[in-house]
Amino acid sequence: MADPLKLLLVVAVALVDTDGRVLLAQRPPGKTLAGLWEFPGGKIEPGERPEETLIRELAEELGIAVKEPCLAPLTFASHAYEHFHLLMPLYICRRWEGSVQAREGQALKWVRPRDLARYPMPPADLPLLPAIVDLLGP
Numbered sequence: 001m002a003d004p005l006k007l008l009l010v011v012a013v014a015l016v017d018t019d020g021r022v023l024l025a026q027r028p029p030g031k032t033l034a035g036l037w038e039f040p041g042g043k044i045e046p047g048e049r050p051e052e053t054l055i056r057e058l059a060e061e062l063g064i065a066v067k068e069p070c071l072a073p074l075t076f077a078s079h080a081y082e083h084f085h086l087l088m089p090l091y092i093c094r095r096w097e098g099s100v101q102a103r104e105g106q107a108l109k110w111v112r113p114r115d116l117a118r119y120p121m122p123p124a125d126l127p128l129l130p131a132i133v134d135l136l137g138p
Contacts, residue, residue, distance in 0.1 A: 005085040011050040012041035012125075013058070013066075013091045014074065014132050015100070017110055022132060023100060024119055025061070026107035037109070037119035039090065039128070050089050058096070061104050065097040075131040079124035086124045092135065114138035 015023040024037040042057040044050055051068045058066050070093050077088045102108050111119065113136045116129050 008084045009044040012039035021110040070095040077124045
């Protein structure tokens with residue numbers, strides 16, 4: 001029997017602007033899966049709740065302040081990569097303070113839900129798209 005894959009807990013968020021578009025961030029060069037587009041978020045640190053991770057990551061990566069009541073769970077992804085198994089809850093957020101800025105050199109793009117599938121994404125992100133389109137419409 002093969003060794004069990006390490007479980008990696010990551011949390012992501014679909015930020016939705018007043019125009020109904022969703023923010024995608026491009027993984028920068030040098031990172032695993034560089035060049036692919038994903039929803040903002042990050043690894044859940046020991047002792048951290050998913051909502052706390054998102055609040056911290058959104059401040060670090062995008063320079064915005066999100067309050068916990070503005071984060072609503074939407075769906076999740078469970079995906080086996082070669083060396084680990086990824087479990088990723090996806091939240092939706094429509095309210096934050098500040099202006100979204102790329103603080104870690106990543107490219108950012110606001111995308112209509114119907115166009116999300118046109119952007120190359122990590123395999124774990126693809127099953128999240130139908131739930132976003134169902135919620136927001138095309």
